[in-house]
Amino acid sequence: MKKSVILFSGGLDSTTCLYYAKSKGFQCYCLLFDYGQRHKRELNSAIKIAKIAKAEYSIARLKLPWSKDVLTNKNKKVPANRRIDEIIPSTYVPGRNTIFLSYGLSFAESIKADAIFIGANSLDFSAYPDCRPQFIKAYNALIKSLNLKIKIEAPLVHLSKAQIIKLGNKLKVPYQYTWSCYNGLKKPCGVCDSCKLRAKGFKEAGLNDPAL
Ligand SMILES: [Zn+2]
Numbered sequence: 627m628k629k630s631v632i633l634f635s636g637g638l639d640s641t642t643c644l645y646y647a648k649s650k651g652f653q654c655y656c657l658l659f660d661y662g663q664r665h666k667r668e669l670n671s672a673i674k675i676a677k678i679a680k681a682e683y684s685i686a687r688l689k690l691p692w693s694k695d696v697l698t699n700k701n702k703k704v705p706a707n708r709r710i711d712e713i714i715p716s717t718y719v720p721g722r723n724t725i726f727l728s729y730g731l732s733f734a735e736s737i738k739a740d741a742i743f744i745g746a747n748s749l750d751f752s753a754y755p756d757c758r759p760q761f762i763k764a765y766n767a768l769i770k771s772l773n774l775k776i777k778i779e780a781p782l783v784h785l786s787k788a789q790i791i792k793l794g795n796k797l798k799v800p801y802q803y804t805w806s807c808y809n810g811l812k813k814p815c816g817v818c819d820s821c822k823l824r825a826k827g828f829k830e831a832g833l834n835d836p837a838l
Pocket of ligand 1: 806807808809814815816817818819820821822
């Protein structure tokens with residue numbers, strides 16, 4: 627059986643990616659990151675979903691003592707009702723996907739996996755530069771330079787949020803357990819970028835968000 631490492635946060639995109647990889651016949655190893663995010667909510671969702679999907683999971687714990695972004699600093703406020711445009715917002719964690727892919731590559735090489743799946747998308751997103759197709763392409767070139775046969779798969783990179791949700795619905799993704807909100811409250815806040823993009827996606831897909 628083909629093996630894959632899934633960079634997994636328990637959010638809408640990475641969960642769709644996990645179910646997509648399963649549908650393509652991959653044995654899935656979820657890689658979760660505890661990188662000092664402002665709440666444990668998403669990590670708990672990720673563990674729950676990995677178990678439901680009968681996927682193995684590992685948690686990598688890392689510290690970024692230099693980080694000044696909103697997502698790893700509880701004292702900073704998550705921007706609310708922001709107009710989402712081309713400007714990189716304060717929730718951007720510098721180098722995050724480079725770090726995650728490097729851990730993913732180490733994991734994939736260790737277990738002789740064929741692929742690393744990442745749920746990056748570049749249409750309905752917060753302009754994070756490390757979610758763009760050219761970044762994925764460049765990282766694949768880096769892996770090739772190491773004479774490894776591992777490929778980064780980013781099946782959502784050209785899809786809108788609505789298209790991702792429609793794909794996930796077909797794959798029976800348990801969206802009710804996914805957590806997208808940047809705030810770790812009891813319920814999604816509804817006003818952060820992530821909540822707004824998710825709501826827009828469900829609306830455009832003509833579906834109700836089962837997590838609400
Ligand atoms: Zn939110």
